[in-house]
Amino acid sequence: MNLVQQLINGIVLGHAYALIAIGWTVLLGVARLVNFGHGQIYMLAAFVTWWATVGLGLPYPLAILVAMLAGVLIGLVMQAAMLRLTFTQDLVSIMIVTLGFGHMMRGIAGLVFGGNPQVLETPLSWIDFELAGAWVTAQDLAIILVTILFFLLLHLTLERGALGRTARMVAEDPKLAQLAGIDVRRVYFAVFAFEGAAVALAAALVAPRTPILTNIGFEEVIVTFVVVVLGGIGSVAGSYVAGIGLGIFTALFGGFVSPAYATTAAFGVLIVVLVLRPSGLALGAGKGGR
Amino acid sequence: MSPVLRPALLALAAAGIFLLPGLVGVHGAFVVIAIMATAAYGLDIVVSDLGEVSLAHTVFFAAGAYATGLLATRLGAGSWLTLGAALAAGMLIALVLGLLTLQLREFVFSLVTYAATVVAAAVAHNWDLLGGSDGVSGIPTLDLSIGPLRLAAANDAMLWPYAFVLLLITLYAVRQFRRSRLGAMAMMVHLNPRLATMSGIDVRRVRLGVFVLSAVFSSAAGWLYAYQRAYIGPDLFETYFLVLMLTAVVLVGRRRLLAPLIGTALVVGQERFLSFGGEINAIILGGALVTALAILPGGFDAVLRRLLARPNPAARAPETRPVPQP
Numbered sequence: 001m002n003l004v005q006q007l008i009n010g011i012v013l014g015h016a017y018a019l020i021a022i023g024w025t026v027l028l029g030v031a032r033l034v035n036f037g038h039g040q041i042y043m044l045a046a047f048v049t050w051w052a053t054v055g056l057g058l059p060y061p062l063a064i065l066v067a068m069l070a071g072v073l074i075g076l077v078m079q080a081a082m083l084r085l086t087f088t089q090d091l092v093s094i095m096i097v098t099l100g101f102g103h104m105m106r107g108i109a110g111l112v113f114g115g116n117p118q119v120l121e122t123p124l125s126w127i128d129f130e131l132a133g134a135w136v137t138a139q140d141l142a143i144i145l146v147t148i149l150f151f152l153l154l155h156l157t158l159e160r161g162a163l164g165r166t167a168r169m170v171a172e173d174p175k176l177a178q179l180a181g182i183d184v185r186r187v188y189f190a191v192f193a194f195e196g197a198a199v200a201l202a203a204a205l206v207a208p209r210t211p212i213l214t215n216i217g218f219e220e221v222i223v224t225f226v227v228v229v230l231g232g233i234g235s236v237a238g239s240y241v242a243g244i245g246l247g248i249f250t251a252l253f254g255g256f257v258s259p260a261y262a263t264t265a266a267f268g269v270l271i272v273v274l275v276l277r278p279s280g281l282a283l284g285a286g287k288g289g290r
Numbered sequence: 291m292s293p294v295l296r297p298a299l300l301a302l303a304a305a306g307i308f309l310l311p312g313l314v315g316v317h318g319a320f321v322v323i324a325i326m327a328t329a330a331y332g333l334d335i336v337v338s339d340l341g342e343v344s345l346a347h348t349v350f351f352a353a354g355a356y357a358t359g360l361l362a363t364r365l366g367a368g369s370w371l372t373l374g375a376a377l378a379a380g381m382l383i384a385l386v387l388g389l390l391t392l393q394l395r396e397f398v399f400s401l402v403t404y405a406a407t408v409v410a411a412a413v414a415h416n417w418d419l420l421g422g423s424d425g426v427s428g429i430p431t432l433d434l435s436i437g438p439l440r441l442a443a444a445n446d447a448m449l450w451p452y453a454f455v456l457l458l459i460t461l462y463a464v465r466q467f468r469r470s471r472l473g474a475m476a477m478m479v480h481l482n483p484r485l486a487t488m489s490g491i492d493v494r495r496v497r498l499g500v501f502v503l504s505a506v507f508s509s510a511a512g513w514l515y516a517y518q519r520a521y522i523g524p525d526l527f528e529t530y531f532l533v534l535m536l537t538a539v540v541l542v543g544r545r546r547l548l549a550p551l552i553g554t555a556l557v558v559g560q561e562r563f564l565s566f567g568g569e570i571n572a573i574i575l576g577g578a579l580v581t582a583l584a585i586l587p588g589g590f591d592a593v594l595r596r597l598l599a600r601p602n603p604a605a606r607a608p609e610t611r612p613v614p615q616p
Binding site for chain 2: 034036081082084085091092093095096097099100101102103104105106107108110111218221222225229260261267270271274
């Protein structure tokens, strides 16, 4: 295990983390919503990708689209159930409801895809490159490339476009936005559909790195928390930087200290950040107007 | 109701429930219901009274079970000692986590407590001292004998009285908590933190106090659960327990003394007597949680009240509304 290999691993991992977290970032930043079923959507989307390639025999890019479609569908169903809670901004209930959805998704995945671990093989994971004595696969490069493109696109849409303005207005003051003629309901649905699609895309790209089981998804949620909190709640650029930072930290910690405790160490980072600057994280501060 | 009739009726109801497993001939399900309800009451006082959603109560539950399992198998400790250790372990973790999350509210609080659960699960999986992913098996049976008084339970039927007593103590303690100064202060902190601060209430101390107190219930439940299962392992951290406790707390209604017990009985009863297999049970449990909050706000209790109130519109009970968080 040399340093270069770990650094490259960290960069790949970091892009994966950023991509996994982006749905939450937008969900929280744009709609002031949370989703504790995030990890289970990741799990379900990984299975859908696997099923689309192995079961349906679809080529990998099409399988990614199928998974994203499934993600959109899950997001829409969840938002439909939570619409009343969303309008009352009852975050505490939303949290519990999304946990309930997560539990349901595990049951559904077990029922549909069985309890056996599967390996998602993609044509890209067979291609290796040597880079300064370290190895990367084409799959890793794809993760980096897609993440960068996705973030650029999102940054442009949210910061520059009219869509981003609408979404931010809804986040700041749903009632005022409604008065201004914005269909708030549609924005909420769109944001949750985006959350589903984004985490499904992440799953389709990142899940080939590890075996997929119905009980994966927890680490992804923790990683997402850390990225969202470190990056500054709702900040797209911030979560990109935080993702990379956490990825490199995790790779170095896993490579040189202990791979089993990498998540624990990430949580340690979260605690340190929370203790050092708790005020910057409180959602209440966002509610009062940024 | 007259002051004599009420306790008599309560005692009668308690006796009826106590005899129920014997009549049905199934003890295991009732023991598990009593244990899980006790664990859920810990979460209940945090969710219903303090107004925060803790996702770390599975950790307190597991801490109690682990302390019991490890001490009983490795050191041959008796059941009284393991009870003390279980409570100490749960309260210590609650104290540390409570101090760390003292400044955090709402979803950030839940997020950190959830992260704590995931990390605790990772530690339990990887630390050999705790039995690693195999866990610890061969936990001896419960033995609370004092001197000549023989108090031991070798099977579920013999364990039922102890589980029942644990549940009764919990019910009494939660009732007293809600009437106590701490309980009143917790409600005030929940409903109006600013007013609470202005009235001279130390919000942090109240939060910490309720959080640590809640761990007592959950870890005591873990203590008995270790004896009931005779095995502990990292599966104690599964979201199943978390979702079960949350469902028990919200399914029937908030701040009703018997609600978590009825909620637990419904969930565990379905799993034991009307099971459709693990996966479908998970869908039912998750679905119940979603339904209770998204479709039936206020739980069954509110639905029942609305139905009962219908014949007489003038006397309709005020609809329960979520308290706006400041």
